[in-house]
Amino acid sequence: MKIPQPSILQIPHVFKVPYVILADKAFALNEYTMKPFQGEPERGSIERVFNYRLSRGRRVVENAFGIASSVFRVLHNFLRKNSTFQYTPHGSLDMETDTEIILGSWRNDSESSSLLPITNLPRRSGNDAKEIRLHLAKHFATNGEIQWKNRY
Template sequence: MERPCFDILVNRLEVLRKKDTNCRAAIPLEKRIAIALYTLDSSSEYRTVGRLFGVAPNSVCNILHEFCRALIDEFSKEYMSPNYLTSDKIDECVKGFEAIGFPQCLGAIDGCHIEIKPPAPEAVDHHNYKGWYSTVLFALVDYRYRFTYVNIGSAGRCNDSMIYQKSSLAKHIEASALLQEKAKEISGVNVPVMLIGDWAFRFSKKLMKPYPFSTVASLEQRTFNYNLSKARRVVENAFGHLKARFQIIGKGLDSHHKNNSAIIMSCCILHNILNMHNSAINENWELATNEQREQPDTSNSSADFNQSAEQIRSAIAKYCVDRNEN
């Protein structure tokens, strides 16, 4: 984190400042924020962080959780507010994804499994298909790798499509009149603004996914899959950047399960803050993510069929071919 971003946190998280007592001097605000950031940014244990900063391990734990709560209270409305369905945001995202090569796209959705230590009664629900315990960070990501919607806390055994169908995001997407109002005619078909996802999701007019794999796929189908994959990469890159910046996400959470959601949300907000200030990603950080847990495979629901959605997919496929030829 560059100094200007750190200074923003210091200036706006004054609530974390503590007063000196008769027994001892309080830990300065700047040091408290630095301790919290270092804990999120590294895979070190509280004991190691405490030795580095000269504080007790339990102080590191308390400072981290206080920081996360304060950060969410102060920055969530600004950097994680439910404004992804406003007219200006829709226009911005459609234009951004159009430049990438996919029309009428609001954002890409996907899930990321984060290792946790669940309480014994909930362990079986959190046991994922790769054989380890996880909670799911489900996210909608825009063309700039920013998290515009997050759903945190689903058990590891849940698949992405199930999480999406039960989420407030799905309800808002289906109920939004703006997405249809901003429809655009493509190859003779009225195409609304939509989300894009991988094989796991249920195919619909508001959610595009690739054509099923086929050795005899047409040029239009292959081109569509390529362009969708290129646009959908934004969500994969966002998760990659999140894990690179905050190794606590990649290595897994050791905290009490009740604190996990606040830690994950704080990392997402910090990611957006750094993204908005064009903070660079170090290549060595990204290389370190290769050593982390392998993500569970997504289930394939490619057998579903929707006639109206298929017309839209065919129109976009033809558009992609025509665009590449021009």
């Protein structure tokens, strides 16, 4: 995926931090997925500052996806109603009659062209992931500090 190599956040630290995906508490913590600390950390603590900064970053991403999906929905509806070509040919979408549901042809696509099933992965976080999260928490609390962090 051409993800950059881990790098040092700020001198004098020597701990290299990998690029990560921002996640919520539903995801597993690992070296490439950061999730908030559990519970309600104490006001002004590095854990609480980390949770806020993680949430702030996730909000930016969620807004971008929300805008993209909203635009796609409008485009999708426009193409379905006004297109001179068959954007969704008859039978490609699920249909419902008075007595049955007729499944769309998209359901017959091969696995290589559709979403693959999610495999069951262990949920226990490794020490490396916890160390990365703690380092990020310390970084957020000391470098680029938010002045009002103790009120949050």
